[in-house]
Amino acid sequence: MDFFATAAKGTEGALRDELRELRFRGVRADRGGVHFNGGLEEGFRACIELRTAVRVLMLLSEFDAHNGEALYEGVRAVAWSPFLSPKHTLAVRAACRSSQLTHTQFIAQKTKDAVVDQLREKFGARPSVNLDDPDVMLFVHLVRDKASLYLDLAGEPLHRRGYRTHIGDAPLKETLAASLLRLGGWDRQVPLVDPMCGSGTFAIEAVMWARKIAPGLARDRFGFERWASHGEEEAKKAADRRAEARAKILPEGPRIAGFDTDPEAIETARGNARRAGLSIRFDRRSIRELRPESDAGMIITNPPYGERLTGSRELYGDLGAALRRMHNHTAAILAGTPAIAHAIPLRPEKSLIVWNGPIECRLLRYSIP
Ligand SMILES: C[S@@+](CC[C@H](N)C(=O)[O-])C[C@H]1O[C@@H](n2cnc3c(N)ncnc32)[C@H](O)[C@@H]1O
Known part of the structure; x- marks a missing residue:
C-alpha cells in the first residue's frame, strides 16, 4: 500500500x-x-x-x-x-x-x-x-x-488533537507547532520555554513529544474506523496499535514552561494542558523578565505579528534583549515579519521558510553564546 x-x-x-x-x-x-x-x-x-x-x-x-x-x-x-x-x-x-x-x-x-x-x-x-x-x-x-x-485515513485533520477547546488569539496549529519544535532543532532533553506562549501549543506539543505521548491516543475514532469493511479483525489491529503506542509513554520529561503577559492566555494554556492530561508550568510574565533558569536550554516562540496581533517595535526590541541574556541557549523564533529578525541583535544560524496557513514566515534559529 x-x-x-x-x-x-x-x-x-x-x-x-x-x-x-x-x-x-x-x-x-x-x-x-x-x-x-x-x-x-x-x-x-x-x-x-x-x-x-x-x-x-x-x-x-x-x-x-x-x-x-x-x-x-x-x-x-x-x-x-x-x-x-x-x-x-x-x-x-x-x-x-x-x-x-x-x-x-x-x-x-x-x-x-x-x-x-x-x-x-x-x-x-x-x-x-x-x-x-x-x-x-x-x-x-x-x-x-x-x-x-x-x-x-485520519478523518478529521490530525491537528485537531482535542485538547484545545479554548483557543487564544492567533494560535498555531498543533501539527505546525510539532514541526517547528523539530525544525528548531530541539533535542527533547534540555529545558524548553515559550516566553510568549498564548494558548500553550508549543509547550504542550513539546511535553507530548519528549514523553512519547502519541497524539492520536486522545481520539475516539479515525476515518478508517468508519469504513464499511472495518470489522472485528481491523478493530483488533487498531486496538493493538493503540496499545503499542501507549506502552511507549515515558513517565517524565525535561522541564518545560510557558509565559505570557495576558492573564487570559495563561488561563487558556493551563486549561489546554489539563485537557491534554499534562501538568505544565504556565506563568504570567513579560518577555522583559525572561532569565536563564538552567545552564542550557531552548527558547521557542512566535511573537505577535500581522493583522490579528500588532507587534510593536518595542516588543521586538524586548525579545532581542531577552535572547541576548539567554547564554548557552538555542532559540527558534517563528517570525511573520522581517521586523522581528531586524530587532534581534544576533545572527541566525539558519532561516527556514515555513507557512503558517496563508502567511509566509521564517523560522529563525539562533545559537546564543
Ligand atoms: C502569536 S501569540 C502566540 C500564540 C501561541 N503560539 C499559541 O499557539 O497560542 C503571541 C503571544 O504573545 C503575547 N505577548 C505579547 N506581548 C508580550 C510580552 N511583552 N511578554 C510576553 N508575552 C507577550 C500575547 O499575549 C500573545 O499571547
Whole structure:
C-alpha cells in the first residue's frame, strides 16, 4: 500500500524525519507531504503516532484522466464497497495542476458520480454526500493529466488533537507547532520555554513529544474506523496499535514552561494542558523578565505579528534583549515579519521558510553564546 501524509508547506522535512524515526518504510518527501508504504496497519499507526502530519492518505489508484470520461472510468474501476455502503456518507476534494481538466469542482463531481453510480448498481441505493463530517473522504489529485485517487485515513485533520477547546488569539496549529519544535532543532532533553506562549501549543506539543505521548491516543475514532469493511479483525489491529503506542509513554520529561503577559492566555494554556492530561508550568510574565533558569536550554516562540496581533517595535526590541541574556541557549523564533529578525541583535544560524496557513514566515534559529 502506498501512503501520502500531508504537511504544512515548508515542514515536509520535519515529517520525513519523523516518519523515518518511527521506522516507516519507503519514506520520500514531496511537495506538500511525504510518501511512505506498508500494510494497512502502518496507515493506522501513522494516524495514531504522527505529530507533524495533517492527513494520512492511502493511494487507491492512478490512471489517465485527460477528460471527464477518462476520470469517470478510472474512478469506477475501483471497488468501492469495502469502504462505502448506501448508509455511508462521502465527500470528495480535488486539486489539479498542469492538466486539461482545470475545474476542481467538476473533477470532484465526476469522481463522486462514478462512486455513487457503482454503488447504486450494486445495492440499488446510493450513499449521500456530507461535506462537513463524511464517513469517507476521497482526494483526487490531477497532475499532468494523471489522476491519483486517495482515501483519507485520519478523518478529521490530525491537528485537531482535542485538547484545545479554548483557543487564544492567533494560535498555531498543533501539527505546525510539532514541526517547528523539530525544525528548531530541539533535542527533547534540555529545558524548553515559550516566553510568549498564548494558548500553550508549543509547550504542550513539546511535553507530548519528549514523553512519547502519541497524539492520536486522545481520539475516539479515525476515518478508517468508519469504513464499511472495518470489522472485528481491523478493530483488533487498531486496538493493538493503540496499545503499542501507549506502552511507549515515558513517565517524565525535561522541564518545560510557558509565559505570557495576558492573564487570559495563561488561563487558556493551563486549561489546554489539563485537557491534554499534562501538568505544565504556565506563568504570567513579560518577555522583559525572561532569565536563564538552567545552564542550557531552548527558547521557542512566535511573537505577535500581522493583522490579528500588532507587534510593536518595542516588543521586538524586548525579545532581542531577552535572547541576548539567554547564554548557552538555542532559540527558534517563528517570525511573520522581517521586523522581528531586524530587532534581534544576533545572527541566525539558519532561516527556514515555513507557512503558517496563508502567511509566509521564517523560522529563525539562533545559537546564543
Ligand atoms: C502569536 S501569540 C502566540 C500564540 C501561541 N503560539 C499559541 O499557539 O497560542 C503571541 C503571544 O504573545 C503575547 N505577548 C505579547 N506581548 C508580550 C510580552 N511583552 N511578554 C510576553 N508575552 C507577550 C500575547 O499575549 C500573545 O499571547
